[in-house]
Amino acid sequence: MSESAHIRVTVNGSPIECDVEPRMLLGDFLRTTLALTGTHFGCEHGVCGACTVIVNGDSTRSCLMFAVQADGGTVETVESLGTIDALHPLQEAFRTHHALQCGYCTPGMLMTALDLIRKRPLANDAEIRDGLSGNLCRCTGYQNIVIAVREAAKVIRASNL
Amino acid sequence: MKPPPFKYLAARTLDEAIDALACSDGEAKVLAGGQSLVPMLNFRLLEPAWLVDINRIPGLDGIQDAAGSLHIGALTRHKTTENAPLIADAFPIVTAAMSHVAHFGVRNRGTIGGSLAHADPAAELPMLAMLLDASITTQSGKGKRTIAAKDFFRGSLATALEPTEILTAVTLPKLPPATGWSFEEISRRPGDFAVAAVAVTITQQGGRCTDARIALAGVGATPIRFPQAERTLIGQTIDAAMANAAAAIVRDQCEPQSDLQGSADYRRHLVGHLVARGIDVAAGARS
Amino acid sequence: MLETTRPKLVGASVKRVEDPRLLTGQGAYTDDFRPNGMLHVGLVRSVHPFARIVHINTAEAKRMPGVIGIFTAADIDGAAKPILATSKMKEYRAVPLPILAKDTVHHVGEAVVAVVATSRYLAEDALRKVEIDYEPLAACTDPEEATRPSAPLVHPSLGSNIALAREFVRGDVPAAMAAAQVRVKGRFRFFRKAALALESRSYLAEFNGGRRELTLHTSTQVPGIVRESLAELLDLPGNSVRVIAPDVGGGFGAKTSVYPEEILVCVLARRLGKPVKYTSDRLEDLSSTSQAFDEVIDAELGVAADGTLLALSADVTGDVGAYSVYPWTAAIEPVQVVSFLPGPYRLANYLGKVRGVITPKVPLGPYRGVGRPVSTFVMERLIDMAAVKLGIDPVAMRLKNLVREDEFPYKVASGIVWDRSAFIECLDAACQKADYAALRTMQHAARAAGRWIGIGIASYAELTGIGSKIPAAPGMPVNTGTETATIRIDATGAVTAIFGVASHGQGLETTLAQIVADDLGVRMEDIRIIQGDTAGRAYVTGTYASRSTVLAGGAAKLAAGAVREKVMLAASHLMEAAVEDLDASNGIIFVRGTDRRMTFKELARKVYVEFSRLPKELQQELEATRLYDPVVGTTSSASHIAMVEVDPISYQVHVLRYVVAEDCGRVVNPMIVEGQVHGGVAQGIGAALLEEVVYSEDGQLMTGSLMDYVLPSATGIPMMDVLHVEAESPSTLGGFRGMGEGGTIGAPAAIANAVSDALSPLGIEINELPATPERIFRLVEQASKQKR
């Protein structure tokens, strides 16, 4: 076993301090050490995007980053968005437009979409599709995801969330 | 699909990273954006004893305008390269190509140094380095080296880098004024590695071509230039026939491989069309 | 205030009940469960397609950190019976599917050694230290070669590589063919594909030794079938086995079979007395989860001068891989191709032959649409080929031959009976929505400008909501035709409705609640739907074959009706009103036209808590269990129209327009139905253009990652228009027809026809799918050589 490293990281606003084995993938750290199982693995080799979280403000595949690399930084996961009773506008849009079926890709989609909404104009559907092209969904055929992101962007920008 | 154990060093300075590599007997790997290295670790295609993380080394990223060239730090993320006004001004072809490099989330972390050091034959940045006659700066315990792109790429996923060397920067000499360009890529899906990609620049003066460059990716073991085809354009007024003739040379000279993405014949077909179109476009309106 | 009945929920796009938890990361998929002391399994899988296991050395692996135990087939010998998929089909042979390979491995990816460790990381470290000596054996990977007498046998005990053979005959095909003015034929091929649910397979077993109780959390579509298997294979009574399919991340058919790893974790949990989990990674998924299609079909269609279909013949060879999956058997995919080949058309003469051939590859299993994506591809291609030859428009050609309203029920040449469904209406509606005439005009203009644009149509029909009279897979010895619902109002007035189906993305918690709410007269939020759990159920199976809305919906209606009757009887007593004057809505029971009312909560309290005050005949629980059997089920149908453009340089196909008109009977939730169609079409487009499991000639798997096995991404799927067409209500309870698979059935055919149409100026026919740029390139090369 390789020796462990001590890390401090802010996850969804809470400071966390603990020892991790260097090879522990950020996604496994979130899922097992912190029991934040909203982040999913769909491939563990960087293609599907299901594991996407936001690290230091950038959407990042948590299967391609080690937890130890997040030391000193901030991580936002799907659990940082809304709650069951008060969904985040992006989550609300996904629900309204039926942008999820099995829900497995959804956390990664949400975190990617959030980053896109924060950074890109998303002036048309083609831009939304391009931005989401690194996140695979096997259930929805993407149509409703595109619509949900389009509508959520409007709401979020209008309310400056 | 979990990575093998390794020892980890988050280097704080370039010297610390270089020392660590020097001490590791070639058993260490540099960790930059991790977008190519970590998948290989997860598949356990590699089992390095050490990972030397260079992400916390200050000054290793950033784009600087230095007399006649742009200097891009190895740790410059794809997202930065994609959005940098300095790049868009001097190398619009790079800006255009960046949207073909993987996806939004991957570009948030992937680095130019990582792309060059990884040397995927179907990657865009190595091909642009070839096209733009980049020079690649490296550093190790033995000192600094500057390697011309044409000497850097040695084979599929193989470069002139020593295991103890760190790629620190890449320098792109600016193109002469009145240089037109084109970038064409065919991939299975947008964001995938290229099945074939073609980059062309054409510099013209008084209606004649004074410099021409043609580079391919996804076709053969390394990104590649075609001096013979380029020479046929120089000194000429470029028209469709010239473009086709040059494209025919490239098509005949390239040595594509057959794989799941496509056969050698299909790639050759693509190359012929893309190069002809690329020359056309580069010689035409855009300059 | 006067109480009135609120508008029905059935038919409304009610927001999904499951969404809030899934959207906030509070869904619970199997891999999310982590009971104390849980151990992880890593599997050493075969790197050879076909080889004898000479020796296994686990000594070094056993010494690795965190390793609890290492198990070979010998180590678990006798702990579980192997899985055996039997069939009533005459010419069918199956071999037992072992939990771990014993003496021989039969495909790359077959599990050989299980490593149990305290984490998946450590398990993977150790499994690399297991040494296995193999002696590679010669095998045929090509199914046609594998049928030759000289071919080496994958399972010598079977005496043949042919796992199954069957023939369907109706009428006199040779005579009808001879009489046909036009005959079109082709060799069609649909390459192998993966279902590829985004959640890969995951199993967690817990064995309570004191109670002799086994609980399995599994990413399955069929918890009921898994429970029956576990009880049988592990020799436990059913009441000691509980199988739970929690949130499941897609299935698409590949999670309907019982997998060796599912049994393995139970064996290990029992052996080790600790919870044991196995979660497959993507490479393992691509090399061990059942796959689809992989058929070669030689087919010929004979047509009269006016376009009337006269005769069809087909010879199907399916590559079924190394084993027969349980319970569906290796027959399910190839036999369904032959059964459904005649499609929704009137056709008197049919000869269909099928063989399923064993090769050293991952077993074939059910995949969304089973057989019908392939049969529809072949039949719809033939129809278009004939239409071109006769100079008849493809729409007119279909309208001429689709079974007409007055001809239902129509018995298809293969024996299937089509229930009345909107065959013709769907085609009309799709054409109207797409503005077919305008599309053709556009196409002509584009073609004149040198663009390769094509329009493709596909019409099909499918059996859905199949009852007990027909097995969901040919010859399969398991009853898939019944569903049982238990509905209970408890002492707090809350409603629990328990089903045997297992939702894995379909939103069954929502649609079933809509049905129950309407029929009981309560609010959605008063209802909890329990599904995907075998606890306390006598016999359940799960969700597959577009059955859940029809069967569970029907059972829900029966049970809800029975409970409502009890509620009304009690209310009649308590409210001193005649039952006929009572109604219920929104959780309130009221006397029509008055302001007398009582909530379900008040009523429940009176029934259960103030029990003794009720007359004897009303002293009963507000609960009912009802079984529903639609006997033969019903028919769903649809027409798809696709417009595509082929890039003249890259030969990539871009889908420009996509319209689906489908008849799924009464639509419970239009939003969910459309979502199912979108997703199904996207998978069909993937199948038609991108997705292919590739084996090398010597049996190595070439597509072991998502870099190599290419799924459609957001940039490759167009916006689609989905229309619902309702024909006269089917005989199913509630008038529901199944619809989960349709999108995937129609899309490959529509795309293949559209691409053929686009390339028709070059004389190119798309008879192989997926139509990758590489394949189109070769066809274009060939065509231009022939021209020269």
Ligand SMILES: Cc1cc2nc3c(=O)[nH]c(=O)nc-3n(C[C@H](O)[C@H](O)[C@H](O)COP(=O)(O)OP(=O)(O)OC[C@H]3O[C@@H](n4cnc5c(N)ncnc54)[C@H](O)[C@@H]3O)c2cc1C
């Ligand atoms: C889904 C997906 C799609 C992708 N598609 C594309 C694509 O279309 N085109 C494309 O070009 N790329 C693509 N990539 C790869 C991506 O661009 C990578 O970011 C890039 O290839 C490697 O950069 P990195 O910084 O992530 O390097 P790492 O993964 O950190 O390292 C890659 C290799 O380079 C070495 N290395 C890294 N930096 C240095 C250095 N400074 N000095 C010495 N050695 C170094 C490492 O040791 C390692 O061997 C894709 C990746 C993914 C996950």
Ligand code: FES
């Ligand atoms: S799990 Fe990380 S990209 Fe697929």
Ligand code: FES
């Ligand atoms: S909703 Fe199932 S994978 Fe996207």
